[in-house]
Amino acid sequence: MQFGASSLVPAASARTAGFVDRWALSTIVSRLGGAAFRLQLWDGTAQGASTSPSLATVTVADRGTLLRLLWRPALAFGEAYADGRIAVHGDLVALLESINRALAGRPYQRGGPATHRTDPAAARKNVHAHYDLGNDFYRLWLDEQMVYTCAYFTSPGDSLEAAQVAKLDYVCRKLRLQPGETVVEAGCGWGALALHMARHYGVTVRAFNISAAQLAYARAQAVREGLADRVTFEDGDYRTIDGRADAFVSIGMLEHVGSEHYDAIGRVIGRVIDPVRGRALVHFIGRNRPMPFNPWIGRYIFPGAHAPSLGEVLPPVAEAANLSVVDVENLRPHYAETLRHWRERFETHAPDISARFDERFVRMWRLYLAGAEACFRSGDLQLFQIVLGRASDNTAPWTRADLYV
Amino acid sequence: MQFGASSLVPAASARTAGFVDRWALSTIVSRLGGAAFRLQLWDGTAQGASTSPSLATVTVADRGTLLRLLWRPALAFGEAYADGRIAVHGDLVALLESINRALAGRPYQRGGPATHRTDPAAARKNVHAHYDLGNDFYRLWLDEQMVYTCAYFTSPGDSLEAAQVAKLDYVCRKLRLQPGETVVEAGCGWGALALHMARHYGVTVRAFNISAAQLAYARAQAVREGLADRVTFEDGDYRTIDGRADAFVSIGMLEHVGSEHYDAIGRVIGRVIDPVRGRALVHFIGRNRPMPFNPWIGRYIFPGAHAPSLGEVLPPVAEAANLSVVDVENLRPHYAETLRHWRERFETHAPDISARFDERFVRMWRLYLAGAEACFRSGDLQLFQIVLGRASDNTAPWTRADLYV
Numbered sequence: 060m061q062f063g064a065s066s067l068v069p070a071a072s073a074r075t076a077g078f079v080d081r082w083a084l085s086t087i088v089s090r091l092g093g094a095a096f097r098l099q100l101w102d103g104t105a106q107g108a109s110t111s112p113s114l115a116t117v118t119v120a121d122r123g124t125l126l127r128l129l130w131r132p133a134l135a136f137g138e139a140y141a142d143g144r145i146a147v148h149g150d151l152v153a154l155l156e157s158i159n160r161a162l163a164g165r166p167y168q169r170g171g172p173a174t175h176r177t178d179p180a181a182a183r184k185n186v187h188a189h190y191d192l193g194n195d196f197y198r199l200w201l202d203e204q205m206v207y208t209c210a211y212f213t214s215p216g217d218s219l220e221a222a223q224v225a226k227l228d229y230v231c232r233k234l235r236l237q238p239g240e241t242v243v244e245a246g247c248g249w250g251a252l253a254l255h256m257a258r259h260y261g262v263t264v265r266a267f268n269i270s271a272a273q274l275a276y277a278r279a280q281a282v283r284e285g286l287a288d289r290v291t292f293e294d295g296d297y298r299t300i301d302g303r304a305d306a307f308v309s310i311g312m313l314e315h316v317g318s319e320h321y322d323a324i325g326r327v328i329g330r331v332i333d334p335v336r337g338r339a340l341v342h343f344i345g346r347n348r349p350m351p352f353n354p355w356i357g358r359y360i361f362p363g364a365h366a367p368s369l370g371e372v373l374p375p376v377a378e379a380a381n382l383s384v385v386d387v388e389n390l391r392p393h394y395a396e397t398l399r400h401w402r403e404r405f406e407t408h409a410p411d412i413s414a415r416f417d418e419r420f421v422r423m424w425r426l427y428l429a430g431a432e433a434c435f436r437s438g439d440l441q442l443f444q445i446v447l448g449r450a451s452d453n454t455a456p457w458t459r460a461d462l463y464v
Numbered sequence: 465m466q467f468g469a470s471s472l473v474p475a476a477s478a479r480t481a482g483f484v485d486r487w488a489l490s491t492i493v494s495r496l497g498g499a500a501f502r503l504q505l506w507d508g509t510a511q512g513a514s515t516s517p518s519l520a521t522v523t524v525a526d527r528g529t530l531l532r533l534l535w536r537p538a539l540a541f542g543e544a545y546a547d548g549r550i551a552v553h554g555d556l557v558a559l560l561e562s563i564n565r566a567l568a569g570r571p572y573q574r575g576g577p578a579t580h581r582t583d584p585a586a587a588r589k590n591v592h593a594h595y596d597l598g599n600d601f602y603r604l605w606l607d608e609q610m611v612y613t614c615a616y617f618t619s620p621g622d623s624l625e626a627a628q629v630a631k632l633d634y635v636c637r638k639l640r641l642q643p644g645e646t647v648v649e650a651g652c653g654w655g656a657l658a659l660h661m662a663r664h665y666g667v668t669v670r671a672f673n674i675s676a677a678q679l680a681y682a683r684a685q686a687v688r689e690g691l692a693d694r695v696t697f698e699d700g701d702y703r704t705i706d707g708r709a710d711a712f713v714s715i716g717m718l719e720h721v722g723s724e725h726y727d728a729i730g731r732v733i734g735r736v737i738d739p740v741r742g743r744a745l746v747h748f749i750g751r752n753r754p755m756p757f758n759p760w761i762g763r764y765i766f767p768g769a770h771a772p773s774l775g776e777v778l779p780p781v782a783e784a785a786n787l788s789v790v791d792v793e794n795l796r797p798h799y800a801e802t803l804r805h806w807r808e809r810f811e812t813h814a815p816d817i818s819a820r821f822d823e824r825f826v827r828m829w830r831l832y833l834a835g836a837e838a839c840f841r842s843g844d845l846q847l848f849q850i851v852l853g854r855a856s857d858n859t860a861p862w863t864r865a866d867l868y869v
Binding site: 214215349370374379381385386388389391392393436437438439441451452453458459460463 | 565568616617618619620753754773778782783784788789790791792793794796798841842843846848855857860862863864865867
């Protein structure tokens with residue numbers, strides 16, 4: 060079964076491809092030199108490696124789409140794919156991974172990310188646009204605990220359910236939680252980690268979120284499990300977190316914070332965690348080097364999102380707060396595998412999703428899930444788990460061996 | 465037995481302490497508010513917590529020394545301690561750790577480190593000043609393999625010998641060395657790691673160094689062990705490293721490179737390691753946040769040295785070379801323990817060392833070893849081990865569990 064193979068055939072343009080179209084076709088193929096795909100125009104004119112039957116064919120429906128691909132390739136590809144002006148026959152993930160690898164030699168440009176608003180009001184709007192699409196929608200293709208972040212596969216054959224539980228537990232072990240301790244969680248999703256911590260580690264958790272749909276689900280879950288006395292789900296932006304806790308954790312929130320607010324995260328961690336033995340774990344999608352976020356994803360899927368490099372994150376989040384970096388782990392391959400599971404489940408439910416939203420929505424989400432998987436496979440995206448501690452705390456175990464018993 | 469308890473009594477000044485002296489005494493004690501020590505002037509005038517018998521007493525011999533302590537405390541303390549114008553009775557490490565902790569609340573100043581020359585000629589001079597003091601000197605207090613970097617104690621009761629072997633092996637496991645592979649080592653000390661890699665992992669190593677004394681020792685050792693065909697020790701600055709290798713390793717060299725040359729390290733790693741499966745491990749003394757190097761250590765012990773934060777290191781070393789940060793581990797407590805072992809052995813041989821150099825040299829090295837141990841205990845210094853990989857390499861194991869079998 061080939062996921063991402065769209066059955067859509069673009070409505071062919073009436074005109075035959077002319078000189079300008081053939082020039083644009085050549086230019087695009089040559090810019091992506093080395094990528095394994097075949098680019099085909101509306102009249103059948105085609106270029107690119109055509110010998111291997113396993114390659115994807117990308118069909119462009121009209122000249123306008125073709126020229127936009129020249130001008131702003133990432134945005135134009137996403138928009139045209141969503142609109143059905145571009146169709147892909149073949150393996151969409153392999154196509155996108157191959158394009159990423161062909162572009163990997165792009166010259167390195169130091170510099171900041173594109174700007175995007177992430178103040179409290181904009182943050183609420185950004186989060187609402189993605190996470191409030193309906194719990195029923197996410198339930199179709201996430202694991203049973205509704206964990207919408209990178210799983211941890213102790214072996215790649217693990218089920219998604221097992222790998223998400225393994226991730227929740229790995230985070231608890233890295234934080235070295237002890238019974239009776241308190242934890243603050245910033246950006247708690249549907250609450251799975253907070254509930255896991257209370258259930259298995261005997262801690263009390265205050266979990267913060269600004270997604271109304273997620274909060275409602277998480278609160279109901281806490282009541283259902285009899286954990287409402289030890290896990291409270293609070294409607295609040297990370298900037299409003301007060302009080303003290305032994306540990307701070309944030310899984311998959313930093314991507315939405317905006318790099319101009321990383322120092323605010325550092326200040327929150329610095330004031331919340333215990334002054335002597337406090338620890339923090341921050342888990343986020345990152346980059347090997349600073350790069351702008353994919354403009355199509357940033358516009359249509361994750362408004363306001365940015366995937367930072369460690370060099371962007373550590374000075375404001377750790378250094379300015381005089382926190383010690385204890386451990387950094389890159390779990391990149393685990394996110395590719397997580398996304399493969401999500402994408403397979405999503406495709407299984409594509410007819411339901413199309414009926415509930417529409418075919419355009421399905422194509423957008425197919426491209427988003429396939430594109431993200433491709434980026435984790437090609438190394439365009441990374442998944443960093445950072446453990447921070449107080450500067451003078453000498454109480455951690457001598458080695459990391461106990462994490463792997 | 466109390467190490468660092470100097471038997472020296474400063475030559476007392478003839479004058480009785482006056483108003484200015486008492487003001488200076490109060491000012492210094494109040495600047496170090498909270499530090500557990502007693503500061504005493506030449507005539508017995510004293511301030512500071514004096515009730516606990518376990519506290520160190522710092523005795524200042526004259527007004528000039530006292531006023532210099534106000535003006536440039538770190539430099540003045542080191543110089544006066546070396547000269548015998550300051551004596552410490554009590555636990556020198558505990559004293560310095562306590563002072564570090566009292567100063568830990570200093571306001572954070574972003575900014576670069578002090579400048580210091582580390583071009584190839586200066587680098588040779590800097591390295592010669594420290595590492596060419598004589599192999600016989602270092603043999604007195606290092607482990608039997610002469611490893612002059614942080615050891616790895618799987619439990620704190622391990623011997624220094626065992627912990628250094630454990631470190632060498634841990635580095636090999638983190639690099640995931642396979643028989644037949646090639647390794648480049650930049651800054652190889654007396655050669656222990658290169659020889660360990662060849663002996664136990666079946667790899668071929670080119671190891672670079674600019675210390676003549678270390679190179680002579682390492683070459684002799686390779687011949688003695690019958691490894692000279694698989695380990696070559698080359699006289700060369702890291703900037704001159706050419707060719708290709710499967711892995712790059714540098715243990716305890718980055719401290720001497722100078723932050724203005726970190727991008728050169730990144731370029732060397734980027735061009736040396738295999739373009740598909742290359743890995744690198746960089747191990748260095750660092751900081752939680754950018755800070756100038758201790759001026760006394762920088763002038764008298766390690767000319768040209770700097771301990772950088774991760775935010776200073778990762779952009780030029782990893783990001784500019786498009787390398788992926790795979791793993792960062794902070795081994796800070798292990799360096800405190802390593803230094804404790806070194807200091808105990810150093811004190812055992814202090815009479816020999818004094819006879820070979822002089823009493824001033826012994827005091828300088830006592831202060832350096834005790835001060836470094838105190839910094840690792842108080843969190844003023846960190847020890848980072850960074851593993852880097854190629855951006856698109858997906859061949860690493862899924863978890864780190866195999867490092868701890």
